[in-house]
Amino acid sequence: MLRSLHCFTPATYFKPFLPIPTHHFPRTFSAKPITIKASVAPSDPNSVSDPDSVSPQVLISSTNGTGGVIPSIEVDAVTEAELKENGFRSTRRTKLVCTIGPATCGSEQLEALAFGGMNVARINMCHGTRDWHKRVIDRVRRLNQEKGYAVAIMMDTQGSEIHMSDLAGASSAKAEDGEVWTFTVRAFDLPRPERTINVSYDGFAEDVKVGDELLVDGGMVRFDVIEKIGPDVKCRCTDPGLLLPRANLTFWRDGSLVRERNAMLPTISSKDWLDIDFGIAESVDFIAISFVKSAEVITHLKSYIAARSLDSDIAVIAKIESIDSLKNLEAIIQASDGAMVARGDLGAQIPLEQVPSAQQKIVQVCRQLNKPVIVASQLLESMIEYPTPTRAEVADVSEAVRQRADALMLSGESAMGQFPEKALSVLRTVSVRIERWWREGKRHEAMELPSVGSAFSDRISEEMCNSAAKMANNLEVDALFVYTKTGHMASLLSRCRPDCPIFAFTTTTSLRRRLNLQWGLIPFRLSFTDDMETNLHRTFSLLKARGMIKSGDLVIAVSDMLQSIQVITVP
Numbered sequence: 409m410l411r412s413l414h415c416f417t418p419a420t421y422f423k424p425f426l427p428i429p430t431h432h433f434p435r436t437f438s439a440k441p442i443t444i445k446a447s448v449a450p451s452d453p454n455s456v457s458d459p460d461s462v463s464p465q466v467l468i469s470s471t472n473g474t475g476g477v478i479p480s481i482e483v484d485a486v487t488e489a490e491l492k493e494n495g496f497r498s499t500r501r502t503k504l505v506c507t508i509g510p511a512t513c514g515s516e517q518l519e520a521l522a523f524g525g526m527n528v529a530r531i532n533m534c535h536g537t538r539d540w541h542k543r544v545i546d547r548v549r550r551l552n553q554e555k556g557y558a559v560a561i562m563m564d565t566q567g568s569e570i571h572m573s574d575l576a577g578a579s580s581a582k583a584e585d586g587e588v589w590t591f592t593v594r595a596f597d598l599p600r601p602e603r604t605i606n607v608s609y610d611g612f613a614e615d616v617k618v619g620d621e622l623l624v625d626g627g628m629v630r631f632d633v634i635e636k637i638g639p640d641v642k643c644r645c646t647d648p649g650l651l652l653p654r655a656n657l658t659f660w661r662d663g664s665l666v667r668e669r670n671a672m673l674p675t676i677s678s679k680d681w682l683d684i685d686f687g688i689a690e691s692v693d694f695i696a697i698s699f700v701k702s703a704e705v706i707t708h709l710k711s712y713i714a715a716r717s718l719d720s721d722i723a724v725i726a727k728i729e730s731i732d733s734l735k736n737l738e739a740i741i742q743a744s745d746g747a748m749v750a751r752g753d754l755g756a757q758i759p760l761e762q763v764p765s766a767q768q769k770i771v772q773v774c775r776q777l778n779k780p781v782i783v784a785s786q787l788l789e790s791m792i793e794y795p796t797p798t799r800a801e802v803a804d805v806s807e808a809v810r811q812r813a814d815a816l817m818l819s820g821e822s823a824m825g826q827f828p829e830k831a832l833s834v835l836r837t838v839s840v841r842i843e844r845w846w847r848e849g850k851r852h853e854a855m856e857l858p859s860v861g862s863a864f865s866d867r868i869s870e871e872m873c874n875s876a877a878k879m880a881n882n883l884e885v886d887a888l889f890v891y892t893k894t895g896h897m898a899s900l901l902s903r904c905r906p907d908c909p910i911f912a913f914t915t916t917t918s919l920r921r922r923l924n925l926q927w928g929l930i931p932f933r934l935s936f937t938d939d940m941e942t943n944l945h946r947t948f949s950l951l952k953a954r955g956m957i958k959s960g961d962l963v964i965a966v967s968d969m970l971q972s973i974q975v976i977t978v979p
């Protein structure tokens with residue numbers, strides 16, 4: 409019934425010269441030739457019988473023959489429901505990140521977001537107390553355990569750029585046109601004196617000059633600096649608006665961002681290090697680093713994390729939101745486990761009209777270097793107050809989906825807006841619609857996907873994934889299956905952005921959560937062996953028992969233990 413093709417890799421000949429990274433390939437590489445197995449449906453008249461392969465019937469009986477002890481498989485509840493309802497093809501590929509804040513920190517609200525498709529919950533260390541963050545993390549964890557979700561947690565550091573204080577508990581302060589406000593590093597007694605704002609950076613008064621323009625949150629409110637008196641800087645409001653707690657401050661001189669001593673501030677402040685320790689202790693899944701300037705800080709943080717958390721499962725996301733991060737883009741992304749296009753602060757550091765091309769560039773570089781990328785900030789800003797987005801916002805979300813970013817992020821919309829679930833549902837429906845439009849139009853862009861690994865065995869994995877994805881598109885298969893212990897093969901498949909969803913089977917719950925940030929991956933936890941036949945039998949029967957696949961579905965399976973590609977009809 410089955411036909412097997414054995415191709416021996418030339419790597420066998422090169423073996424003595426090859427440094428094989430054992431972390432990717434626990435098995436001796438040369439011992440295993442690449443195997444491409446094609447097994448066709450039982451009814452295919454051209455199929456030939458192969459005693460080495462297992463017929464569909466045997467697949468089922470072998471699993472049934474385990475004495476009824478069927479090993480479990482874990483997948484998140486939303487994906488399972490979506491798959492059962494709509495089948496393989498219509499699952500959402502773009503992942504969704506929600507910033508959690510006062511509007512969404514309750515257990516019920518978190519569950520509503522998880523149910524609505526939140527893949528990652530982000531907590532922003534600029535806001536809220538340690539206790540508050542801990543409670544949110546605990547609630548998300550409980551939700552995962554009790555209700556079968558796999559929501560990952562991302563901790564986002566404050567960074568040491570200049571920002572305002574927390575307004576002594578007020579939720580906002582209104583600055584009117586022409587009013588004179590004082591920005592100061594001087595401590596004052598509560599209540600906050602009228603029209604006075606504390607600034608986080610000690611060198612503020614020295615660095616600014618009379619005549620500078622002061623921008624709050626990248627221009628939501630603007631002031632002109634009119635006078636300096638010791639630590640106090642008097643500013644006249646020229647563009648009125650709401651000052652929000654801990655809003656970012658930048659100052660501009662002659663049309664350019666002023667980068668004096670403030671440019672020397674460390675990327676990771678002492679508060680950030682404490683927050684990072686907290687994140688490590690809580691085993692968060694991602695730490696996003698604000699205002700990254702160079703690759704060194706990422707490398708340093710990664711070794712800090714590795715030294716403190718033995719299984720070191722925390723991925724480091726570089727936030728691209730400064731001029732320096734754009735200058736060192738490739739090196740920063742190469743050093744990181746992913747990146748965020750943090751358009752809020754980025755738009756305060758470069759002219760707004762340059763933000764869209766910067767976004768496109770960052771998304772492209774991430775895809776080439778095989779790192780997940782999140783597009784963030786103001787995607788649905790008007791939905792903080794209104795139940796429907798503007799047409800322009802929908803177009804912006806569509807563009808990010810069309811660029812095939814891994815994930816989209818809600819900020820204020822979910823943290824403190826009035827319609828968090830509605831905003832999430834807009835991201836979801838727009839993503840699914842644009843993805844379908846893309847598939848139906850067969851708009852496979854010919855993006856050059858350069859090799860990312862240096863070892864020959866890594867290059868084999870890449871070629872295999874590129875080929876498997878291409879085969880999946882050409883054969884119009886229903887799903888790609890990938891069995892991966894490190895997640896690397898899963899992300900290589902995701903990078904190809906194939907037409908069908910990618911079922912990623914992995915052995916640990918933490919890796920399953922982390923894969924949840926990557927485009928098109930449906931992560932499952934499953935214990936599996938190096939024997940692909942057994943893995944496939946077991947997976948088919950488990951998934952069939954749960955109604956997630958059915959007989960006749962066509963699947964391509966790849967694995968990073970045994971470098972193989974198999975084409976199989978589900979028995």
Ligand SMILES: Nc1ncnc2c1ncn2[C@@H]1O[C@H](COP(=O)(O)OP(=O)(O)OP(=O)(O)O)[C@@H](O)[C@H]1O
Nearest residue numbers: 507508509510532534535536652752819820823824
């Ligand atoms: N934990 C929180 N507690 C209170 N308000 C929050 C919290 N998280 C977010 N918010 C509110 O939601 C807004 C948007 O959230 P977001 O995380 O984008 O903050 P931000 O300060 O604008 O971004 P960033 O610091 O990452 O550049 C914040 O300005 C704040 O008003």
Ligand SMILES: CC(=O)C(=O)O
Nearest residue numbers: 750751752753784785
């Ligand atoms: C998300 C974020 O940090 C920004 O947009 O600035």
Ligand SMILES: [K+]
Nearest residue numbers: 564565566698
């Ligand atoms: K932040």
Ligand SMILES: [Mg+2]
Nearest residue numbers: 729750752753
């Ligand atoms: Mg920012």
